[in-house]
Amino acid sequence: MNADDGGPGLRVTVVGGGVVGLTCALQLRRAGHRTEVWSADPVERTTSAVAAAIWSPYRAAPADDVLRWGAVSLAALTALADDPASGVVLMPGTVVHRGAEPVWWASAVPGSRPATADELPVGAPAGTRCVVPVVDMGRYLPWLVEQCRSAGVVPRSARVDRLADVPGDVVVLAAGLASGPLVGDDSGFPVQGQVVRLADPGLTDWILDEENAGGVTYVVPRGHDVVCGGTAVEGAHGTEPDPTVERDLLGRTIALVPALRGAPVLTRAVGLRPGRPTVRLDRTELDGRPVVACYGHGGAGVTLSWGCAADVVALVGS
Numbered sequence: 315m316n317a318d319d320g321g322p323g324l325r326v327t328v329v330g331g332g333v334v335g336l337t338c339a340l341q342l343r344r345a346g347h348r349t350e351v352w353s354a355d356p357v358e359r360t361t362s363a364v365a366a367a368i369w370s371p372y373r374a375a376p377a378d379d380v381l382r383w384g385a386v387s388l389a390a391l392t393a394l395a396d397d398p399a400s401g402v403v404l405m406p407g408t409v410v411h412r413g414a415e416p417v418w419w420a421s422a423v424p425g426s427r428p429a430t431a432d433e434l435p436v437g438a439p440a441g442t443r444c445v446v447p448v449v450d451m452g453r454y455l456p457w458l459v460e461q462c463r464s465a466g467v468v469p470r471s472a473r474v475d476r477l478a479d480v481p482g483d484v485v486v487l488a489a490g491l492a493s494g495p496l497v498g499d500d501s502g503f504p505v506q507g508q509v510v511r512l513a514d515p516g517l518t519d520w521i522l523d524e525e526n527a528g529g530v531t532y533v534v535p536r537g538h539d540v541v542c543g544g545t546a547v548e549g550a551h552g553t554e555p556d557p558t559v560e561r562d563l564l565g566r567t568i569a570l571v572p573a574l575r576g577a578p579v580l581t582r583a584v585g586l587r588p589g590r591p592t593v594r595l596d597r598t599e600l601d602g603r604p605v606v607a608c609y610g611h612g613g614a615g616v617t618l619s620w621g622c623a624a625d626v627v628a629l630v631g632s
């Protein structure tokens with residue numbers, strides 16, 4: 315089966331089957347296009363599968379677009395929290411402020427407010443309290459794949475070396491960190507992130523401490539486990555967990571959430587966030603054919619996925 319079976323709409327090939335490519339493919343199909351997704355890796359081996367994943371605009375720019383894309387995604391993920399199969403839940407939590415300024419994106423989250431003293435971890439001077447979607451990627455990505463399949467998106471397991479090799483009236487390039495080299499763009503870079511997942515002692519809140527003196531630190535409970543992070547090392551390409559890094563990050567997370575002390579380690583992972591000075595989302599021509607680029611989402615690919623997919627659908631046109 316392929317997407318070239320006639321019918322209305324354009325024939326669109328999405329290169330990349332992480333959270334960004336799959337969301338674009340689903341929305342393109344829903345807009346009436348005959349859509350294929352070409353992906354080099356199974357979904358469980360993508361960077362997307364490593365994400366914590368909390369709605370939070372981390373390491374992505376430009377700010378205005380990020381807030382706009384983030385707001386669309388916030389609404390979409392909030393709606394998905396009504397479907398237990400999606401793996402999305404709405405969860406309260408605290409963003410810790412170590413500096414003078416509150417978190418820059420707080421105004422984008424309805425109901426956000428200053429944290430009270432009893433909502434702050436020991437030693438934290440201030441914080442913002444809000445309810446945001448927490449996305450269990452181990453459940454959400456297979457759910458997204460199934461949504462694509464049942465909508466009629468055709469999956470292909472294939473590594474693309476040249477965009478000229480893929481079929482379609484329009485190509486959508488959403489291959490994360492691997493996107494730039496396919497269009498001669500060398501501005502992308504990895505932002506390595508390590509996590510360790512502990513048994514969940516029954517936590518009800520997430521906590522995010524980007525300004526921690528020891529490095530970005532977060533705790534995201536998911537019921538069956540708690541994602542503890544993290545790191546953000548620009549330019550590092552390794553994907554093997556480092557025991558020294560793990561010891562340090564566990565020290566920071568237990569300092570924030572003492573209930574984690576002694577919780578067994580279940581799994582560990584390292585992912586390479588697709589860093590770029592700004593997210594690339596535009597339409598160009600390559601070999602006489604439109605290419606819509608959608609990559610470079612840094613630490614916010616889940617947070618921006620639905621908003622970016624809406625812009626991709628608009629740029630593909632009809």
Ligand SMILES: Cc1cc2nc3c(=O)[nH]c(=O)nc-3n(C[C@H](O)[C@H](O)[C@H](O)COP(=O)(O)OP(=O)(O)OC[C@H]3O[C@@H](n4cnc5c(N)ncnc54)[C@H](O)[C@@H]3O)c2cc1C
Nearest residue numbers: 331332334354355362366368474490492507585615616617
């Ligand atoms: C530790 C960690 C924690 C994170 N936490 C969060 C969080 O809390 N919230 C949040 O919003 N984001 C978070 N992120 C960031 C998020 O994971 C990324 O922004 C997001 O996964 C990027 O998605 P993507 O689809 O662009 O890329 P990827 O998930 O990397 O997918 C790329 C796809 O392209 C395919 N591909 C690559 N090369 C080719 C090729 N040549 N041909 C065909 N296919 C190809 C791959 O197989 C894959 O399917 C986190 C990341 C890390 C590492």
